Amino acid sequence: MAVLAVAAEAAPVSVTNSWFRALPGKLPAAGYFTLNNNGRTPVALTGAQSTGCGMLMLHMTHNMGGMMQMMEVDQVEVPAGGSVTFAPGGYHLMCTNPTAALTAGAKLPVTLHFSDGSQVSTHFAVRNASGH
Numbered sequence: 748m749a750v751l752a753v754a755a756e757a758a759p760v761s762v763t764n765s766w767f768r769a770l771p772g773k774l775p776a777a778g779y780f781t782l783n784n785n786g787r788t789p790v791a792l793t794g795a796q797s798t799g800c801g802m803l804m805l806h807m808t809h810n811m812g813g814m815m816q817m818m819e820v821d822q823v824e825v826p827a828g829g830s831v832t833f834a835p836g837g838y839h840l841m842c843t844n845p846t847a848a849l850t851a852g853a854k855l856p857v858t859l860h861f862s863d864g865s866q867v868s869t870h871f872a873v874r875n876a877s878g879h
């Protein structure tokens with residue numbers, strides 16, 4: 748089934764610098780990108796999906812007494828007219844059970860879901876563990 752990005756209203760959010768860091772084997776891959784909210788009201792990223800991932804979760808890395816740990820978050824708010832960057836050490840998408848589509852050099856389709864009911868379909872470049 749094709750998921751078509753037909754929203755009642757145009758999504759106010761654009762996505763830039765999107766990429767996954769592919770790791771060997773079936774290790775989960777982290778996805779990084781920047782959300783830009785061009786609208787006049789805050790909007791939150793509430794979920795993501797990709798055919799290349801078993802599950803695609805919103806994660807936050809945080810420092811627990813010197814240990815870097817990850818936790819799942821329900822949503823990430825993007826302020827009106829502002830942006831939020833998902834980057835190593837902070838927010839990221841976590842792609843579990845990645846398929847063969849998650850290979851360095853490929854482009855992986857990802858759909859992002861937002862609190863206003865809009866969704867954005869985009870492509871993430873897949874890089875290797877060193878980020879190339």
Ligand SMILES: [Cu+2]
Binds near residue numbers: 806839840841
């Ligand atoms: Cu994670």
